[in-house]
Amino acid sequence: MQSTLSARWAAIRPRIIDRAFAAGWSVLPRVPERVAGAAFDAVGTVSAMWPGAYAQLRANLREVVGPSYSAKQLDALTRRSVRSYTRYWREVFQLPGMDPADVGRRTEYLGGEHVDRAMHGGRGVVIALTHSGNWDAAAVQLCQVRGYAMTSVAERLKPESLYERFKRFRESLGMTVVPLTGGPEPSVVALKRALNEGQQVTLLADRDLQANGIPVQLCGRRTTMPTGPGLMALQTGSALLPLELGYTETGWRMRFHPEIEMPTDGRLRERVTHGMTALAEIFTDVIRRNPQDWHMLQKIWPDV
Template sequence: MSQPPAAPPPAGEPAREPDAAPGTLDRLTDLGFAAGWSLVKAVPQWAADGAFRVAADTAFRRRGPAVRQLARNLHRVLGPRSTPELLAATVQAGMRSYARYWQETFRLPAMDRDAVAAQVDAATVGREHIERAQREGRGIVLTVPHAGNWDIAGLWVTHHFGRMTTVVERLRPESLYDKFVAYRESLGMEILPLTGGAPPSATLRERLTAGGIIALVGDRDLSANGIPVTFFGEPARFPAGPAMLAALTDSYLCPTDLRFTADGWAQHIHPPLELAGTRLAAQVRSGAQQIADVFERGIGAHPTDWHMLQPFWPGDFPAGHPAGVPIKNPPATASVPTAARR
């Protein structure tokens, strides 16, 4: 493989409807993912490690649009520390982390899930917040950034606490979407599509009101209703969903950091946030900024595991680009940090 594939929608990411009928590219994409799930899990661990590292390093050397955008994003994360040398090393390590996510995605169906859940449990901080919510019969919203391996985290939740509900993007082709739904359902997750069915918000509220667990991505907003926040010193927009659902259902809202370790995974489930204000709008704004603050600390401590290869801050979007409309590649005229051009 020459480079890691494009990212699948993490659990909780908003959906994009197909804009054309499936064609040759769709069929090749579907076949590629099917081959990944069939072949990668069959090769020895050392061989998979080597192949995906080569893929990541090849992508880093080619400096494609996604790598250049990752450099822009990590340049902000590193802040005053962002020398050309440190930024280049961080971007390369970030691509290796991203490739590791893909390797684990393809290998997880063949992994010992009891052993995986036990390893994650040993490196988890904040398990008591979920236990408290369950004792009280109260819903809990776990909101995560695009970091580490969210499927591994979901497996841990379902292994120890039962069903977890999340929302996923409807991919093209439909057969690929079906594969990802089946994959995540096999991990014990309840999957709700954002589009193409009943709106998920009512079901999410029902699950929380009944004391359930839902997980949603809480950093990149792809809607037109994002909440303005300050993130690494710049204006950004975070999704309203996690804070809004928690406020409407009186559920716990726990930002959760995810990261890789040398031989496994670690996660930090932060204490439930206190949503300031009496009106829903104020509570959602308060929750979104608090989530941004928690994510900023976690990503700042482990920047290589933040897999944000898309434009994130408004400064990287073309002039006049509509809010909530994603773009896959950075504009050609955007400045590129020195390390990304080396």
Template sequence: MDERMADLAYSAGWTLVRRSPERAGRAVFQRLADRAWRTHNDGTRGLERNLRRLVGPHATDSQLRALSKAGMRSYMRYYYEMFRLPAMGREHILANTRQRGVEVLEEHVRSGRGVVAALPHMGNWDHAGAWIAARGTPLTTVAQRLSPESLFQRFTAYRESLGMEVLPLTGGAANTVGTLARRLREGGLVCLLADRDINGTGLEVDFFGEKARMPSGPAALALNTGAALMPVSLWYDGPRWNIRIHDEIPVAAEGTRTRRIQDTTQELARVFEGAIARHPEDWHMLQPVFSADHDADRARRREIEAATWHGLEQRR
């Protein structure tokens, strides 16, 4: 799908889904999930590569496929709810959410201590942001810049409509990291997805028995500002959303600054590992996380670039 078509598709989604009967809309998105799973498309294969690390080498292919089917249904539920959330309403969101640990987070914010909430790609993170905002705690988050710019602006407007301040990961007029630090020093809440290295500068950690790459931002912000670093896990339970705000991870006290960030990020990965293992079908990770997959992706890109260059040379 090219950029213009993607923009039109998302625009149509936000317009049509909120106007359609909920039961019919959910059924459509489940059929889309099952179709992607049956055709074993790139996304499904990426999900299965990640889930294979969770279930281990002794799980059968049929067991892995059953888990990936549930995973794709959960993933497409996220997309349905993304389009539907602006029409759900505050009371519906609050009434259908079960939580554990929010009182500690809110007490930190009330006392003037900032909180870095670090989340894996589980459940519905947009809902989690809307839910905490509906409880009266504003938040700041970061969004990966998308192409075309109009699509990025749609996502920004959508999340802002749910009560979030949204900063671009790259290409913004202001210093995003500096703004996040300022929000935390002011006693605010910053929410960051933290289980995937997007820009290639992440740290290598142990994760499900392998090396994986995760961003250093949450640990670095906690170290620099004194904010509480609190992991958050999300999952579905029938029609309800579940949110668990885990105990604070203290910033590692020993070693150099680099070592402290590394050790703190490793502890964050450990908490993510336990949460994902309890609800693997709700981990929406279709992209490479593990270092071996990153290396394989880079090798494939080099092969494609080399083949393209060779083809150009042959035409000369």
């Protein structure tokens, strides 16, 4: 009986999720931001109290803040992080109804000279970022407010209709979206072409999905990070720019760090390792500065 119920739930769960996202994009853009914000804050506060619901997030945050945090302090930080995470999802649903100019005005935009320097020189830009803040709001700033051409990758979600919804959503923000798998060409080919054309490409780099990347120290503990950002920067001559994302009380914060200088000599993997090691050091500082806005709910350290 239990196995039958589990099988039925597994069969209908993707359709339920798809319909929930469809309802979110249909309804929430018409709800006042303050009202929706209060509702999602409440959801975050309540869900953070479910026993074990965010155990991995809490364990990850412990590695970020270290042993100096008491259990009570860590619980409070986890609640803030969950509320930040629910804020992200509320904004995903509401961004299509927001005025891009207003999003631009409410965004603290720092370090833009690093982007301009590369792009005015005809180079592409590999934007490397952590799972922090709201990347989609940052895309509004870069694509719609500042007019940059950008290509991003989307995971092939199930059902296909959900993938298409996310693709349309991100394209509405100004991005070109290519599927991670199952596209007319490998995603890496599309990304390299965009960089060679002087565009921006965005890559999340704080979690190594394949667990076969470059060994680094992140927040003082050994893990691996994907090779993609460093490898693409080297292969296309693009600038590798870390982007720090976070929230302000009424908007968003973006800070581009200076370009990571990639070695010109040595074996390719050694050069990639140099770049990713430097990126991990910057990510460590970024995550530790605003741990509540780091939405890492998955395992990233092998022994945590």
